[in-house]
Amino acid sequence: MKQDVIKLSVAPAMARAAEYGLIWRNQMRPLDATASAEELRASFGGRVPENGMNETDVIADLISAAEPGLVGNTRPGFHAWVMGGSSPVGVAADWLTSVWGQNAGIYQCSPAAATAEEVAAGWLLDILDLPREASVGFVTGATMAGFVCLAAARGEVLARAGHDFDADGLYGCPKITVFVSEDTHISNLTALRYLGFGTRQIAKVPCDDQGRMRPGALSDMMRCADGPKIVVATAGHINSGAFDAFDHIADIAKVFGAWLHVDCAFGLWARAVPELKALTQGLDRADSWSTDGHKWLQVPYDSGFAIVRHADAHRRAMDISASYLSEAPGDGRNPTHFGPELSRRARGFAVWAILKSLGRDGVAQLIRGHCAAARTLAERLGEIDGITVENEVSLNQLVLTFEDRRQDPDALATDMETALNEDGAHFFRTSRWQGRNMLRVSIIEDGTDTAAIEKLGAKIERIWRTVRH
Ligand SMILES: Cc1ncc(COP(=O)(O)O)c(C=O)c1O
Structure with missing residues (x-):
């Protein structure tokens, strides 16, 4: 009987979080945060709560405050940094x-x-x-x-x-x-x-x-x-x-x-x-x-x-x-x-x-798949006039520069970043390396396979055509 009381007092908030978690992981959410720091501060902020509130409502409030500030590194299409995606079995554990x-x-x-x-x-x-x-x-x-x-x-x-x-x-x-x-x-x-x-x-x-x-x-x-x-x-x-x-x-x-x-x-x-x-x-x-x-x-x-x-x-x-x-x-x-x-x-x-869920073979496949995708993308992009893959692609990383004789290459990389991120399907960031602004492509998210990369290659080519003219 006592146990039942304990269960009831903790379960609703946990059930709400678990139910929401399952939905969230299956939704196509924005890859970049949609709220500004000020907006997030306002959603999380306010005065110190003088009195407590219902735990399930707290979880609901946490969800609505956090969601606009969440970044999509658990989703394919996220290439901004070398960040993992918290695999479902890992999350369950x-x-x-x-x-x-x-x-x-x-x-x-x-x-x-x-x-x-x-x-x-x-x-x-x-x-x-x-x-x-x-x-x-x-x-x-x-x-x-x-x-x-x-x-x-x-x-x-x-x-x-x-x-x-x-x-x-x-x-x-x-x-x-x-x-x-x-x-x-x-x-x-x-x-x-x-x-x-x-x-x-x-x-x-x-x-x-x-x-x-x-x-x-x-x-x-x-x-x-x-x-x-x-x-x-x-x-x-x-x-x-x-x-x-x-x-x-x-x-x-x-x-x-x-x-x-x-x-x-x-x-x-x-x-x-x-x-x-x-x-x-x-x-x-x-x-x-x-x-x-x-x-x-x-x-x-x-x-x-x-x-x-x-x-x-x-x-x-x-x-x-x-x-x-x-x-x-x-x-x-x-x-x-x-x-x-x-x-x-x-x-x-x-x-x-x-x-245990991947096994030795699954770990190898995970890494192999990303490296193969990176090589495929490098080959595809290497054929496009004005795009240079600056690194020898042996692993999962690409760094790209863009050249057009009428425009500043550093600004072009930033323009490409903005244009590529615009439709919300992919997320990129630039970085200064060797004195130049470069677009980084990290391929590390689960689900980023060769098919996804072929689509991405076509998108980069299409957007490059619009950005350079
Ligand atoms: C080569 C290298 N070393 C160290 C780190 C730091 O790792 P963490 O952010 O997990 O502390 C990173 C992160 O990207 C990295 O790429």
Whole structure:
């Protein structure tokens, strides 16, 4: 009887959200937000509520306030950024994650949450063919994954130089130099700042026209630096999708005793596809890898993985232990040993569910399909006068420039963005890269197949004809 009362008090709001969620995911909603910041503030805003209100009405109000500010990254046609679409099975598992309300801090808080992560971690290492003994932290995304990996790197290179980071922190430590590509993703610089590295400790290595770090320059620069060293390479450049020359870079890192980290927010997933795996040649020789679950694997936000070859260094950097956080001999792994948080969401359930629903083969098909679509689009657009595909399309990214002798190319890219977005069927954004304004095309949403891409190619051609005249 008591249980019935509890059920009635929580169920209507949940039922309303679930019912709405199913409808929302099946509707063709606008891809871009339709309300301005001011309008959204007005819908969400107002004074602090003095009195509570009915929960179902709150959910109805949340829906009407949020909807005009929602962006369509769960739908095909969204090409603006490398963002995943929260696959239905991932959302279902994520709903359960909320319903169960588990705290994935330590094993005993939620043996199920800890075990789902432990098992999913093993599956990830297997599918991505990374060292099976590596440790995996389930974090909020690639930025935090990079932070975790680089924290492990910092402790380890200092330990090798005879400095005890745990005891002395950064006080009196030898200067560490971190080598990043001059075109590294901004999140790596942010993670380094969180870890106590300023711009004077970061050496920016020149890169080629695809954003790939030049190994010769790296070697020269490392030769000139004293003290412990960390190298940050990239698998899947944010604009071009390019991969660094990992074998070469790993050789250099070895010569200088450096820790090699790879930011592979989305590029790592090429390893799941047999015919694309060669793009990542030598990547498995690194010491750590940061990647996203919420991009290509379509895990609902937030999901990222910090993968470290040296589990001890990983654990030393992140460990949270205290006597009240009980551990017993038969316990499984404690999630908090491998991430920056103690109490947190049980991120492993959705990852486990998606990997189980796709299987190794399904993951490969997902990535393969997007890369094939990107190549098809590149071939199609490459034939159109005035459009240049600026990158070598090896993954899922295209960057386009537009040229017409009467008009400014930067303005043309923006005009194309506006015109392409106008009918609401697609959503693009431009980015400044190599000093030019370029239209980015990221192909990562589930359902973006070759047929959809052929239609898109025809649309870009049609719109280009109107924009250039
Ligand atoms: C190459 C690369 N590294 C890191 C990140 C940061 O990932 P997140 O936004 O999941 O923290 C991104 C995001 O787009 C990226 O493309």
